[in-house]
Amino acid sequence: MSAYPYLAHWKEEVSRSPSAIYMTLADALALSIRKGYLREGDKLPPQRTIAEYLGTNLTTVTRAFTEARRRGLIDATVGRGTFIRVGAGESHWRHTGPAVVDLTMNLPPIPQDPPLQRIIQSDITAILKQQDLNSLMSYRVTGGTLEERQLGAKWIAPIIGLRRTDEVLVCPGAQSALAAIASTYTQPGDVIVTDRIAYPGIRTIAAQFDLILVGVDSDMEGMMPEQLDRVCAEHHPRLLYCIPTIHNPTTATMSLQRRKDILKVAQHRHLHIVEDDPYSLLMDVPLPALAALDHSRVSYVATLAKTLSPGLRTAYVVLPNADMTRRVIAAIRAIALTNAGLLSALTARWMQTEQAHTILHAIQKELRRRQSIARKVLGEGHCMNPDGPHVWLKLPDWWGSADFVAYARRRGLALVPSTVFTISGEPPQRARIALGSASDAASLEESLHGVLSVLQHKRSPGFTDIV
Template identity: 65%
Template sequence: MSTAELISNWKHHIEHGSGPIYLSIIDALADSIRRGLLHEGDRLPPQRQLAAALGTDLTTVTRAFSEARRRGLIEATVGRGTFVKVGATETRWRHTGRAIVDLTMNLPPIPEEPALGQLIQADMTYLLRKQELSGLLSYRVTGGSTEERRLAARWMEPLLGQRNEDEVLVVPGAQAAIAAVVSTLTTPGDTIITDRFTYPGIRSAAAQFHLMLKGIDSDLEGMVPDQFDQACRRHRPQLIYCMPTIQNPSTATMSPERREAILAIARAHQIPILEDDPYGLLLRDGLPAMARLDPAHVFYVSTLAKVLSPGLRQAFLVVPGVDMAHRMSSAIRALSLTNSGLMTSLVARWMQNGSAASILAAIQTELRARQKIARDILGNGHCMHPDGPHVWLRLPDWWGSVDFVSYARRQGLALVPSNVFTVEGEPPQRARIALGSATSRESLAVSLRGVSDLLRHKRSPGFDDIV
């Protein structure tokens, strides 16, 4: 949208508003975001320019922008200007009534066997007998003990091959690992290349550290090499972020050949890769991690949140070399200090006695069953992976993503609209469905039949409530 069109739209709001001008400006801003006239990351005109164009004073515009920042609509960076905030478009779909069935979070389904409640109770009792309570509740060594890092390396070995435990860090969650890599390898104003539709966590990290994201198109195997090469030449990024296995949200999965192609381009441009691999261990037939194919240039993140439980708050960061591990350990210490001693000890116990492997196998089986249910009910034409935890739902022409998700929530179903994942360009007519958060297969089937019914519903032109 051009500046002239934006000014015209805002003038209309001011002229027809009944309250203070600064509130009319906020309303105009929110309306422009809601209608897609402004997108997350768009730069707003300077405040003096806006004041002159709107026929008001600078104090009024400054007051409006201050309130808009408080409401989470915009953010300002000294020397760069004011931008529509990442996440500003979430308000509409999140606040349209309480959903009965929440299919927004990619959680692993809780298996019936092994019974997690009994397992946790038994192993906590064991830990309390074998270890001092003060040790379980105390601060831990940042990055994990030698034994904890050795267990982590063994856990990831099917995907990574053998790695020196000195290159492995135990981290309190994947987001902390991502933030550590991003903050260490970039400076404000740098660019990160990612998929055009990508995990919101990297968008949050980029916004926090004042970085620019540039998204490129993908096919069924992920990033398209030619476009990736052109983006590297054009934008000169400092880092590439990718999720090569069951990409979130598209479910695209890179073949070994595609992984090699992307790695070769990154090496040619001397750009490190941040490989986020939350779902790699869910695959029936595992694929080699990019960090296994090129351990010298790839930073690898693996989390237990998607393959065991997010309640464990544990992830692993594997880096190129011991010196880099020391740098990342410092970043993790600054961001989150250390892991929970209680949860770290429980994870170590599960890895030692085989419980972790048993839980993973049960979750793999359950997700495959749920994917079959989804395919049977929703049909083909949607992006699915037989081993994955989510569906990238294709919507009919008459449904926009936010409208569909808002309408679904009114019917008691919570999904995620595509704008949450969109780095740049128009959000596609898609929505993400998480299959693991339903309490049972029966509950999931009922919910998916509801989604199927909504897909056939043709909304009227006046869907929005007007009063």
């Protein structure tokens, strides 16, 4: 293997790393690029050759290459092979210059009316006057107090209906809740099925617990039931993870019939569903959650990060039975222990005084205004939901996703490439724009005009065009 000296380094990394082999290989490839062992345009050996040298199977190497392509490290062309891409490097699209406006974080805009800073200052002062400081600054009950669960059940009732208080948990953020549920239902090596283009947080969870993600094709209504059934027959997954309403990043929303069809497949295949629902309450009339249509099969997670503020670190979880509630509480305790007392008190106060609904309505109004601006500036042909916080931007033929985002970054605009969201197959020619993180509508509009100019810029061909 003298022609490929870096493979010895890869073999050493695989032998000593406790992580999944495919992730270790992707990390080793990235390190080889950073150290200069591999350069832009270098051709990698065939996957089968790598598998034989490392003593692993071809599937593992294929998964490693898929992960490396997602990171923007390599390009593959049928009949020509796999090459190190131009500008490859760890998080290349993040580090190509300072951003004037960061449009990567899917945050709700901070409302000016009512003024959020003044509300927080006033409410924190009232809480400190009314409640014992030792209690506020101490450890909390994992899963929330009875009162906090009651308030949570009331908050999500428009989406899942009335549920008993003992079925609702209060968790320190959706990501810890999703990790707790996934670790409770699965063992290392199990399969989770999800959309082929999916929220990156599920990738993080799968890597942490050594789970295998399998992607399912979607259409304008989200995951396609017949494709889900086919994947289930082939891979026998333990869990289905999905965002049925205003999917991140595609913005697709399942119709009521699509939700019923997905549940029918899940029932037939004895598949449990993890329903991630960050956005339903941004809609005036949300569709019923999967958890409202099938109590026994769905674990439901609704975060306040997208409807009020990520700073509250609060998510509400509804589980199908008492045994799962007990097991998930134990998992949350192991992962994140409990919510922060002062933030829990602020959240509870907002729920009790209806301030939460006032803030929610202000955020709804501002997001609809920003979606209108995006449609006016960017035009038609992109995936948008008038109530949602992001745009799934369609790119012209001459732009690959990672290259488009890297070039936009050099122009002071931070976006997210489709490679970050792609579970399997080729990344689509798309990028996500988060509309809520701009400081105000005027700043957003200026930034979107910048995005439009990048869209219209016809880039020079890269090394992949050279024969």
